[in-house]
Amino acid sequence: MNNFELYNPTKLCFGKGQIAQLNTLVPENAKVLVLFGGGSIKRNGTLDEVTAALGDRKVSFFEGIEANPSYETMLRAVTQVKDENIDFLLAVGGGSVIDGTKFVAAAAKFDSEPWDILLKMGANVSAALPFGTVLTLPATGSEMNSGSVITKKAENAKLFFGSVFVYPQFSILDPTKTYSLPEKQIANGVVDAFVHTIEQYLTYPVNAAVQDRFAEGLLLTLIEQGPRALIEKENYDVRANIMFSATMALNGLIGVGVPQDWSTHMIGHELTALFGIDHAQTLAIVLPSVLREKEAQKHEKLVQYAERVWNIIDGDNATKTAQAIAKTEEFFHTMGIKTKLSDYGLSESDIANIIKQLEAHERTALGEHQDIDLATSARILRNSL
Amino acid sequence: MNNFELYNPTKLCFGKGQIAQLNTLVPENAKVLVLFGGGSIKRNGTLDEVTAALGDRKVSFFEGIEANPSYETMLRAVTQVKDENIDFLLAVGGGSVIDGTKFVAAAAKFDSEPWDILLKMGANVSAALPFGTVLTLPATGSEMNSGSVITKKAENAKLFFGSVFVYPQFSILDPTKTYSLPEKQIANGVVDAFVHTIEQYLTYPVNAAVQDRFAEGLLLTLIEQGPRALIEKENYDVRANIMFSATMALNGLIGVGVPQDWSTHMIGHELTALFGIDHAQTLAIVLPSVLREKEAQKHEKLVQYAERVWNIIDGDNATKTAQAIAKTEEFFHTMGIKTKLSDYGLSESDIANIIKQLEAHERTALGEHQDIDLATSARILRNSL
Numbered sequence: 001m002n003n004f005e006l007y008n009p010t011k012l013c014f015g016k017g018q019i020a021q022l023n024t025l026v027p028e029n030a031k032v033l034v035l036f037g038g039g040s041i042k043r044n045g046t047l048d049e050v051t052a053a054l055g056d057r058k059v060s061f062f063e064g065i066e067a068n069p070s071y072e073t074m075l076r077a078v079t080q081v082k083d084e085n086i087d088f089l090l091a092v093g094g095g096s097v098i099d100g101t102k103f104v105a106a107a108a109k110f111d112s113e114p115w116d117i118l119l120k121m122g123a124n125v126s127a128a129l130p131f132g133t134v135l136t137l138p139a140t141g142s143e144m145n146s147g148s149v150i151t152k153k154a155e156n157a158k159l160f161f162g163s164v165f166v167y168p169q170f171s172i173l174d175p176t177k178t179y180s181l182p183e184k185q186i187a188n189g190v191v192d193a194f195v196h197t198i199e200q201y202l203t204y205p206v207n208a209a210v211q212d213r214f215a216e217g218l219l220l221t222l223i224e225q226g227p228r229a230l231i232e233k234e235n236y237d238v239r240a241n242i243m244f245s246a247t248m249a250l251n252g253l254i255g256v257g258v259p260q261d262w263s264t265h266m267i268g269h270e271l272t273a274l275f276g277i278d279h280a281q282t283l284a285i286v287l288p289s290v291l292r293e294k295e296a297q298k299h300e301k302l303v304q305y306a307e308r309v310w311n312i313i314d315g316d317n318a319t320k321t322a323q324a325i326a327k328t329e330e331f332f333h334t335m336g337i338k339t340k341l342s343d344y345g346l347s348e349s350d351i352a353n354i355i356k357q358l359e360a361h362e363r364t365a366l367g368e369h370q371d372i373d374l375a376t377s378a379r380i381l382r383n384s385l
Numbered sequence: 386m387n388n389f390e391l392y393n394p395t396k397l398c399f400g401k402g403q404i405a406q407l408n409t410l411v412p413e414n415a416k417v418l419v420l421f422g423g424g425s426i427k428r429n430g431t432l433d434e435v436t437a438a439l440g441d442r443k444v445s446f447f448e449g450i451e452a453n454p455s456y457e458t459m460l461r462a463v464t465q466v467k468d469e470n471i472d473f474l475l476a477v478g479g480g481s482v483i484d485g486t487k488f489v490a491a492a493a494k495f496d497s498e499p500w501d502i503l504l505k506m507g508a509n510v511s512a513a514l515p516f517g518t519v520l521t522l523p524a525t526g527s528e529m530n531s532g533s534v535i536t537k538k539a540e541n542a543k544l545f546f547g548s549v550f551v552y553p554q555f556s557i558l559d560p561t562k563t564y565s566l567p568e569k570q571i572a573n574g575v576v577d578a579f580v581h582t583i584e585q586y587l588t589y590p591v592n593a594a595v596q597d598r599f600a601e602g603l604l605l606t607l608i609e610q611g612p613r614a615l616i617e618k619e620n621y622d623v624r625a626n627i628m629f630s631a632t633m634a635l636n637g638l639i640g641v642g643v644p645q646d647w648s649t650h651m652i653g654h655e656l657t658a659l660f661g662i663d664h665a666q667t668l669a670i671v672l673p674s675v676l677r678e679k680e681a682q683k684h685e686k687l688v689q690y691a692e693r694v695w696n697i698i699d700g701d702n703a704t705k706t707a708q709a710i711a712k713t714e715e716f717f718h719t720m721g722i723k724t725k726l727s728d729y730g731l732s733e734s735d736i737a738n739i740i741k742q743l744e745a746h747e748r749t750a751l752g753e754h755q756d757i758d759l760a761t762s763a764r765i766l767r768n769s770l
Contacts, residue, residue, distance in 0.1 A: 015388025213602025
């Protein structure tokens, strides 16, 4: 096991009716900016519930954070924060709203050009406005971590930043708030959480027994509960298990002390930035091809994955790993997500463009061995056609 | 799944050489009191390493915290803290030293009679001195939780208190520091962590898929790594996996949103207080008998435990649960820990005395259904003879 630090000060308030807790969680004299996406939280009553729980506090609103929150949009929120002397942010939504809010929190206390935060990946952040979240879409884990991904539309660039100053103070997770989500968003969330887990697990063994078992536990849960969530839309426990899995998949826990391979996310980000393919769809396209490309390097963990997660006991190891990758693809299909570039209208002729973007963003040495260069990425993409 | 709150602000610094981090973790101008048990950390060099890492800070020492830390001893430490204007505590040792330090931290900022902290189980604690820990014995999980158990020798009473103010600010876990532990202490630690996990897991199902999988992951790890730790005394990964398991077994994570049954600990505490039997030994005595007594109520989870943890697939459910309980006992034996009261020189005639103590400490409604009354506890003890 590698040395590690584990620290996560976010308080999770999980369960039915937890939004009422806002009244104790948000400071009494706070000037609150509530940030959200579109109209769904207005239509389903969540925004009213949040506003009611905030009581007599001075509350403003910032609406219109898009999927893949843009730098351009979030800068407008920073201006509002400064103009109105806001001192507490409350994100109400999914990972995009929370990621955007993290950027606002950091940028509001940042003296120079905010774009530098993304260029330096947050290393230059030394303070942030305090904020909490009300999660309505289980997927990204942003509600309990210190990372954020922001898109600069002008440059087709999806960039990451992280800082210990942008852990949410609290996150409210009420599984009933996910009942009204469209099927596609639930499916995307399950696949996103699944791939987050795989990226911290399917590398090479370092005898990290607990991290492996925890990762396998999340994968087993998502495989079991994911398809049920598409059918039993108001099954509380199914939604609760998915919501808790997605948080645990990317709150730092399963990734401590182990090698990680974020190549699927890195390549996927370019597909979203260039072609607008949903984040989770890009992961479902790229992951199986990454696993096949790197079968030799990932062999030991792939066998373990086959046996412990997919219960593939018979056959030689090569058969087991091939079956496990096929099962992974099947699982994405069961969730209604297609796994080929051609399913999204892309062809061989698009690959050069994707590779150009990877090069522009210096993603030329991906994977746990930093050996996924541009030629390898091209092969991975070609094998996903 | 039940509603829950999950919050844990302790920073874990895990791995080889982490003690050097004390120089950045402890405030620069702190007046530090280092609390520890006996001479082992002097003999093996850990105390020197800690002192060196603390650099030029003003450091005092409090030596002599016993296993099952006593109220009487810890009050002397409180006096030293006040006399020397100590403003930071550093526990170096196992669960007893850390539990004792938590009590000192709370009592040093407590205005009335410190015994009240234990009588009110910490509900009256509103501040505490900041403190960190250097863990040398994996077992209790105290290094990453907010609970403490203190013994008042005068009354043969082991009492618990908990408070959000007594989370360690940081805990340093260096698995190499466990190499020199006597076999018995490693065995006790593994059994303690195992039983902590069982007590948050073997109750009745509430469809908490993640918590179940995490608990099963810890049990599988302890079963696999525990016996190896007795033989491969300097296998870093084995020690690391046990150390991380013990922390995860009682840092709040696996217990959120699920029913819990602490009857084994409650009955076990009386055995330690009356007869001086090691804490883990008392758990190994009591747990199998609790599981047999409550087989009907725990049936569903026992079947799941049999299948997922012990891989018992054949036979009817009653056979599975009986085998799983037998396997649990066998595991304790493999760790070198005996599981009968008679193994420790106790007989039928001692039971009345134990029951009297349970009554005196108001432990008359134990278990996840609060239906383990004194008569049931007596039966559990009789079946452990």
